[in-house]
Amino acid sequence: MRALTAVRHLFSIPIDALTLGEALDRVDEAIARRGRLRIGVVNAAKIVSMRSNDLLRRSVLSSDLILADGVSVVWAARMLGRPLPERVAGIDLMMGMLRRGNERGYGVFCLGATDGVLDTVAARLAVDYPNLRLAGRRNGYFSEEEEGDVAELVASAKPDILLVAITSPKKEKFLAKWADRMGVPVCHGVGGSFDVYAGKVRRAPEAWQRLGLEWLYRVKQEPRRLWRRYLTTNTIFCAMVLSELLKRRPRAGAG
Numbered sequence: 001m002r003a004l005t006a007v008r009h010l011f012s013i014p015i016d017a018l019t020l021g022e023a024l025d026r027v028d029e030a031i032a033r034r035g036r037l038r039i040g041v042v043n044a045a046k047i048v049s050m051r052s053n054d055l056l057r058r059s060v061l062s063s064d065l066i067l068a069d070g071v072s073v074v075w076a077a078r079m080l081g082r083p084l085p086e087r088v089a090g091i092d093l094m095m096g097m098l099r100r101g102n103e104r105g106y107g108v109f110c111l112g113a114t115d116g117v118l119d120t121v122a123a124r125l126a127v128d129y130p131n132l133r134l135a136g137r138r139n140g141y142f143s144e145e146e147e148g149d150v151a152e153l154v155a156s157a158k159p160d161i162l163l164v165a166i167t168s169p170k171k172e173k174f175l176a177k178w179a180d181r182m183g184v185p186v187c188h189g190v191g192g193s194f195d196v197y198a199g200k201v202r203r204a205p206e207a208w209q210r211l212g213l214e215w216l217y218r219v220k221q222e223p224r225r226l227w228r229r230y231l232t233t234n235t236i237f238c239a240m241v242l243s244e245l246l247k248r249r250p251r252a253g254a255g
Helices: 020-033 044-052 054-061 071-079 090-104 115-128 144-157 170-182 193-197 206-210 214-221 223-248
Strands: 007-010 013-016 037-042 065-068 107-112 133-138 161-165 186-189
Touching: 007 071, 013 054, 013 065, 020 037, 020 065, 020 090, 020 186, 037 044, 037 054, 037 090, 037 170, 044 054, 044 071, 044 223, 054 170, 065 071, 071 223, 090 107, 090 115, 090 161, 090 186, 090 193, 107 115, 107 144, 115 133, 115 193, 133 144, 144 170, 161 170, 161 193, 170 186
Parallel strands: 037 065, 037 186, 107 133, 107 161, 161 186
Antiparallel strands: 007 013
16 A cells, blocks of 8 residues: 655656655654555656556556656656655665664665675675674575565565565566565665675766766666667657647647
8 A cells, every 4th residue: 555645646657755864764664563665666767668568567556655766757757847856766765774774773685686796785784784684685586486485585584674686677576476475564676776785886976866867877887788778768758758748738729
């Protein structure tokens, strides 16, 4: 069930109008009451994918919170008269959870990435957040037939927070299908954030992030793999925003 909060509907997606601090407060509340808070995030690429992938769309829309993980989404919402307070990047939310988890002694399960990356993440967590409890970890390379066993592994570890570092749409589908079985108070899909935290991938400098060019920084690092994907999704997203703007424009002679 979605939390009661102000939302901004963008392309029929109810995006929660929360700041990073407010989202972290929701995390604390869910853990304190042993409730269920499944967090979904959307950026331009995912919004485009949701148009043609119905299972991804239904998985995202079933989340308890949906946050704007992308400056382009915040800009689009503002242009369309549905302003959001700020971008809440998935990696920033993850890092905030780790900081608060260190203060409060939360247990975290890390699911995703490779075993090598997880080794580095575990070593860094022990140094950076010594009061955080690493409840368990498992790489993100498993088949659909293995999902039930993975869900049971997470459930048996009894973490307060599950971080899922798997690419879309697999992480959204996995959480939508297995969140209830796992019984974790807070589930958050963090994509490639483990790779960034482990130092395998560099995150864009803040200046690039503020300009909405984080995607371009990623393309710089992996041009052959990413340039076509971002060119396509960014073009489609811009067209979607333009179409919405034209719908809002008064017709000639109207009124």
